[in-house]
Amino acid sequence: PLIQRLDYQQPPYWIRKVDLTFDLDPAKTLVTSKMQVERNTAVPHGPLRLHGEELNLLRVLINGAGVSFRQEGAELVIDNPPDEDFAFEIRNTLCPEKNTALSGLYTSGGSFFTQCEAEGFRRITYFLDRPDVMAVYTVTLRADKARFPVLLSNGNLTRSGDLDNGKHFAVWDDPFPKPSYLFAVVAGDLVAREQRVRTRAGKDHLLQVYVRRGDLEKTEHAMNSLIASMVWDEARFGLPLDLERFMVVGVSDFNMGAMENKGLNIFNTSALLASPATATDADFARIESIVAHEYFHNWTGNRVTCRDWFQLSLKEGLTVFRDQEFSMDMAGTPSARAVCRIQDVRQLRALQFPEDSGAMAHPVRPDSYSEINNFYTATVYEKGSEVVRMYQTLVGRAGFEAGMKLYFERHDGQAVTCDDFAQAIADANPGSALDTRLDAFKRWYGQAGTPRVKAHGEHDAAARTYTLRLSQQTPATPGQTDKQPQVIPIVMGLLDRHGMPLPLDADGKKEQVLVLDQSEQTVVFQNIDSEPVPSLLRGFSAPVVLDDGLSDAALLVLMRHDSDPFNRWEAGQRLALNRILAALRAGQPLQLSNAFIEAMRGVLNHAELDPAFKELALTLPGESYIAEQLDVVDPQAIHAAVIAAQQQLAAALRDDWIAAFEAHQIAGGYTPDPVSSGKRALANLALSMLVLDAQATGDTVWPGKAYQRFKDASNMTDRLGALAALVNAGSSLAAPALERFHALFKDDALVIDKWFSLQARAPEVEGRVFARAKALTKHADFTLKNPNRARSLLASLCMFNPAAFHRADAAGYVFWAEQVLAIDAINPQLASRIARAMDRWAVLAEPYRSAAREAVARVAAKPDLSADVREIVERALASG
Ligand code: ARG
């Protein structure tokens, strides 16, 4: 059934207090739930309807006595509950070890874990499983002491001890009222790294990171990240930790990255465990940001939560914004901050832009859904974060902090909406560019699609004026044809043709925020002597596609001289993109211009630019971003153009790559700081270019060096970088290196995931990568039951390797359909993620388009699909 945002109604009952007892057993867990229920007098009297899925109901008592009830679909209905507050008791059992969907209570590696967001609590016991029902929980856990020595739930441990028959118990009290999606239980044979900290407010806290025995050495980075997050949130937003104890737990079977359960965050081990030998620089950075993200949710999500799931971006967009700001502050220097920003924008363009122009396009605040798990998307998270960033751009950093303060003053302890957030930021900044346009600004929550902004400048030499004409238009998306103008902050400056910044007004200001809020708008700058180069949308100040029509000459000025590092990077990307698109449109082989190659050489050899920035500037735009610029997408042609560009850059800059590789070796031990990881990134890019070029020239020196480096590397970044150089170039040394890598790391699941994913993401040559990936599904280490492993092969191939996946013989689509159906029987959430590989089938060129449609239709024709996959494939079919 389709749930509509505008149908929201308060529940007819509130559950204020819950007393839960678990008798934990993998095969049959008994849950006893004692609730205090109160009628909600704000809405008409009606039956009490509780959600419940895959449960065996044993008994239902009201005020201690049996009561008549019905089971209606997935609901337990009590037609005539008392008018007065009453005590309500439910007993049910469930089978955690058979729970392969990893939602609710399940087992992994012999321990118990929960995942309740969004609607998993109803798979544990019957409940009003919706985020506006907030209760105080007391949880008693009972289990076999030898098998499950650690018993954890939310809040504070109040009692524990031994029971008969080798069992023990623990009682946990969470003093903060919370929605059921933040409930958590963990029980098993785990060990913890512990740290006591005192906050600025003078409170003492115990921090714990729980993992399986043997993984303790890999938790140091997560603990450091947690401490840094605490310090940052107190310093930047004045938000302290509110619990005596804060626990983080790792689990290898997990559908997402991590979960912010109150006081008991649960993490996918891929987002928690790191050691120099097994994790890359990118892993270290990702762990820091996810640990921070979950910690920051304690205020933005837990203390103030969502009224209903349509408001998901209220907590996710805001918390992503906070974790991005944290990562930038941790990075330190302006250049390192820019590197973070560029990476975030690259991610947005690679994932969210295609989503916004495909079958699943939806607003940051969706209007309807049939399965809420399908809306934990790049739009809700990453575009949602860009929306929060625009508030900050419109009211300034201090204004935004004042807005956050007011938001907590008004709404602490409540379940609220995106409107409440917008109102708080605006009210704290009366008369601001936001406050005066609040209704129009809120269109960012309601309109799907990425706005197109056009800019055209005209210089009048006689009048010494520069006139900038701006216009905007948001394309139609499924179900939304007419769009209104958005409020688009455009941070900008003007450069003269030598790259010197020009004053924008009489005060000599060099940068300003233009607020575009009409379909068309004109701005005139005075006292401009000669044709300037506009630098628009600095720092990517709004999630839009900008067409400023700049010539290559103007882009070169920006690339060399702009004061904004993001736009320097962007200018280089635009130069590359222009070349690639021109070749694709003309159907001609790609030929990079000398000007472009010399510009890239200039970046690579630049004396002042950071290595991390150089690496980003020298990396060509991704294939999915290139596809975004085209009305009809031929994945094979795009791939061919990108490979040609890479080969030309590899050959033309060969000596420079050698110099860069040699200049960026690091002596001494490994640290994942931005400077060292930037050097490693550039050295690894140089190595991959050198091996690629060697493959073309027949040189054996660089492949040999890469193999040696692969063998001798003292950290995973360099080892994997060298391995990737061999694999991606199609070197004959790739096979022995892959074999050696597998033998070295066969007992480390997270590293074996990298082994699968590297092979499935390799550049396609004559169908060999596809054939290898298909064969890997039969590998002894492959399983569909572990989401990380399934994704490492299937998402890598179907979602991140377009040239291997989109085949003229349709074998990729047939494979996709088989895998989606097989996973759907085990884990619908995971299946529906992989199903999204077909989101953009309708823009494919023939013969891909017809074959893709047929595969989607075949999946949609299956009668017993999960609601998750059904929603994805039906939306896909409707989008054509
Ligand atoms: N709230 C979690 C986070 O952003 C994501 C959990 C989503 N889980 C799910 N099954 N939909 O960190």
Ligand code: ZN
């Ligand atoms: Zn989140």
